[in-house]
Amino acid sequence: MNAQQKAFFVHLLTGTGAVLSMLAMLAAVEQKWALMFTWLVVAFAVDGVDGPLARRYDVKRNAPQIDGVLLDLIIDYLTYVFIPAYALFKSGLLPGWTGWLAIIVITYASVIYFADTRMKTKDNSFAGFPGCWNMFAIVIFALRPDFWVTLGLVVVLAAAMFTPLKFIHPVRTERWRQLSLPIALLWTVFAGWCAATNFEAGVISHWGLALTSIYLVLVGIAQQIVPTRA
Numbered sequence: 001m002n003a004q005q006k007a008f009f010v011h012l013l014t015g016t017g018a019v020l021s022m023l024a025m026l027a028a029v030e031q032k033w034a035l036m037f038t039w040l041v042v043a044f045a046v047d048g049v050d051g052p053l054a055r056r057y058d059v060k061r062n063a064p065q066i067d068g069v070l071l072d073l074i075i076d077y078l079t080y081v082f083i084p085a086y087a088l089f090k091s092g093l094l095p096g097w098t099g100w101l102a103i104i105v106i107t108y109a110s111v112i113y114f115a116d117t118r119m120k121t122k123d124n125s126f127a128g129f130p131g132c133w134n135m136f137a138i139v140i141f142a143l144r145p146d147f148w149v150t151l152g153l154v155v156v157l158a159a160a161m162f163t164p165l166k167f168i169h170p171v172r173t174e175r176w177r178q179l180s181l182p183i184a185l186l187w188t189v190f191a192g193w194c195a196a197t198n199f200e201a202g203v204i205s206h207w208g209l210a211l212t213s214i215y216l217v218l219v220g221i222a223q224q225i226v227p228t229r230a
Contacts, residue, residue, distance in 0.1 A: 003057060003058070003062045004062045004063060006057045006062070007054075007057040007058065007059040007061075007062035007063035008062075008063045008066070010050060010053045010054050010057055010059050010063070010068075011059060011063055011066045011068055011071065013046065013049075013050050013053065014046070014050045014054070014068060014071050014072055014075065015071060015075075016046060017043050017046055017047065017075035017076075017078075017079060018074070018075055018078070020039050020040075020042055020043040020046065020079065021039075021043060021075060021078035021079045021083060023039045024036045024037075024039035024040050024043070024079065024083050025078075025083055025086075027039060028083055028086055028087050028090065031090065031091070033087060033091060033141060033198075033199075034195050034196070034197075034198040034199065035195075036083070036087060037137075037138050037141065037191070037194070037195035038192070038195045038196060040079055040083065040084070040134050040138070040195075041138075041188060041191050041192045041195055043075070043079045043134075044079070044134065044135075044188060044191075045188060047072070047075075047076065047079070048170075048171060048184075048188075050072070051072075051171060051172070052171060054068055073114055076114070076131075077110065077111065077114055079134055080110075080131055080132055080133055080134050081106060081107060081110040081111075081114075081131055081133050081134075082107065083134070084106075084133040084134045084136065084137035084138075085102070085103045085106040085107055085133060085137075086103070087137055087141075088102055088103070088106075088133075088137055088140065088150075088154075089102065089103045091141070093140060093141070093144070093147060093150060094147050094150055094151060094154075095147060098147055098148075098150075098151045101151065101154075102150075102151060102154045105154055105155065105158045106133055106154060106158065109131075109158040109161055109162075110131040110133070110158075110161070113128065113130075113131055113161045113162070114131065121166060123173055123174065123175060124169055124172035124173055124174070125166045125167060125168045125169055125172075125173045125220055125223075126166070126167045126168075126169065126220075127164060127165075127166065128160055128161040128162055128163050128164070128165060128167070129157045129158075129160040129161045129165070129167055130161075130167050130169075131161060135187070135191070135213065135216075136153070136154075136157065138191050138194065138195065138209070139209055139210065139213050140153075141194075141199055142194045142199050142205070142206050142209055143206055143209075143210060165220070165221055165224070166220035166221060166223060166224050167216075167217070167220040167221075168180055168216070168219055168220040168223070170183070170184035170216065171184075173220070175223055175228070176219065176223065180215075180216070180219060183212050183215050183216065184212075184216060186208065186212050187209065187212040187213065187216060189208075190205050190208040190209040190212060191209060193205045194206070194209060
């Protein structure tokens with residue numbers, strides 16, 4: 001297989017996210033939340049590996065007929081934003097007007113953010129909260145905080161999308177990557193564990209999901225506070 005074929009197959013791998021998002025949406029419509037999140041976790045894992053493969057096989061040069069960045073953004077909006085927002089609304093975790101407010105805030109703020117050319121920083125992190133509502137939603141489904149807490153977090157995170165606060169990319173942000181990448185992998189394990197057990201995996205998975213989420217949310221801000229060594 002030559003370089004052009006390998007690069008093209010990376011695009012095909014990325015494209016499977018569209019199928020996974022459809023499977024997740026079908027599960028969500030039937031309110032099979034555990035199955036929905038299982039598909040979203042699989043999509044999250046695919047999203048974690050296709051980027052490094054795209055850079056390894058230089059898809060921009062070897063398969064330029066497909067815009068990998070655009071393809072990735074389309075799928076990310078479905079799996080990171082649209083389906084999780086629907087799940088938060090339809091599950092009843094945000095009752096009444098709070099659910100309507102949440103889906104409007106999440107979908108509108110995210111589509112503006114995804115189109116912002118300034119969303120990436122020089123160290124391959126994100127400027128502002130990167131719209132990872134899939135990660136947010138699975139934590140809410142697992143921990144089930146009071147709906148006021150959930151709504152407050154939605155508003156705070158949506159506002160954080162348009163701030164200079166930094167949020168890391170666990171694979172591409174080099175600083176502290178030796179710690180961040182394993183924690184991101186642990187998050188994926190805990191999330192998959194929760195989904196596979198219909199969110200009844202127990203206290204260990206819930207605490208693991210909560211603590212790894214807190215790290216991934218705050219580590220970029222910590223990097224802004226802690227100066228790099230000269």
